[in-house]
Amino acid sequence: xxxxxxxxxxxxxxxxxxxxxxxxxxxxxxxxxxxxxxxxxxxxxxxxxxxxxxxxxxxxxxxxxxxxxxxxxxxxxxxxxxxxxxxxxxxxxxxxxxxxxxxxxxxxxxxxxxxxxxxxxxxxxxxxxxxxxxxxxxxxxxxxxxxxxxxxxxxxxxxxxxxxxxxxxxxxxxxxxxxxxxxx
Numbered sequence: 103x104x105x106x107x108x109x110x111x112x113x114x115x116x117x118x119x120x121x122x123x124x125x126x127x128x129x130x131x132x133x134x135x136x137x138x139x140x141x142x143x144x145x146x147x148x149x150x151x152x153x154x155x156x157x158x159x160x161x162x163x164x165x166x167x168x169x170x171x172x173x174x175x176x177x178x179x180x181x182x183x184x185x186x187x188x189x190x191x192x193x194x195x196x197x198x199x200x201x202x203x204x205x206x207x208x209x210x211x212x213x214x215x216x217x218x219x220x221x222x223x224x225x226x227x228x229x230x231x232x233x234x235x236x237x238x239x240x241x242x243x244x245x246x247x248x249x250x251x252x253x254x255x256x257x258x259x260x261x262x263x264x265x266x267x268x269x270x271x272x273x274x275x276x277x278x279x280x281x282x283x284x285x286x
Contacts, residue, residue: 103227103274106145107237107244110155111135112266117185122175122209122242124182125154136162139267140286146232149173156238159267165236172222175240179209202256212256219246227274244270251279 112135114127129135141163148165150156151173160167181189189206197204205211226235237243241264248270249259263285264270271283 103233103235105226105235105237105272105274106142106269107239107247107272108139108141108159108269109241109244109264109266110151110153110159110238111139113155118187119183120178120181120186120189121183122240123153123177126183128155128158132158133162135267139163141236141269142234145234145236147234148236148238149226150238151175151240151243153240156240159238167236167238170222172218173237173239173243176212176215176242177208177210179206181206181209212259215242216246216250216256219243220250223247223250247272248281248284251281 110128111132112129113121114129115121119126136159139159143163143165145165148160148167150160150167150169152169152171153174156173157167157169181193186194193206197206202212205214226237244264245259245262248262249256251272265285268285269283270281271286273280273282
C-alpha cells in the first residue's frame, strides 16, 4: 500500500492568528499555489479533512473523495482565530512549556489529537482496501503520522517541516511502514 499525505496550500493569515479547527481562507492567489501542486490522479481512495482549505485541493483536482473529522488540525478551542500575541500569558506560557499535555480551554492537547489521528490511521491501514491512497490534511496530522512511524518523542514534533502543498509518501507492506519521501 502506498499512502500519500498532502498538506493544503498556504493560508491567508497576515495577522498571525491561531487556527486549527477554525476555517481560514487560502491565500488570495491560491489557484497559483494549486497549479504548482504535483499530484497524481490515479488514487484508489482519497480522504480529506473536512476543512475547506483541504477540500478545495480535492475539488481543484476533481478527485472523488470523502471527508473524515479525525483528519482535522489541532483544536485550539478558545484560542481559535485570536492573535497568538492576544492569548493571555497565563494561558499560553504553560502550553509553550508543555504543548503535549496542556490544551486551550475548549480545545485538545497533542495526546488527544494523536489518539484521534491514530484511530483513523489504524482503521485505514487495517482495511487495506486500496493500493494507492491520498490523504489531504494538515501539518499537525502529517507530523503525527510520521512520528508514529519513526517513534520519536512527541516533544520533537515541530522539528519536522511540512510544507504547504507538498506530500509525504509512506509505504505499508506486510505490517511495516517506511517513510519514503518528505515534502515532495
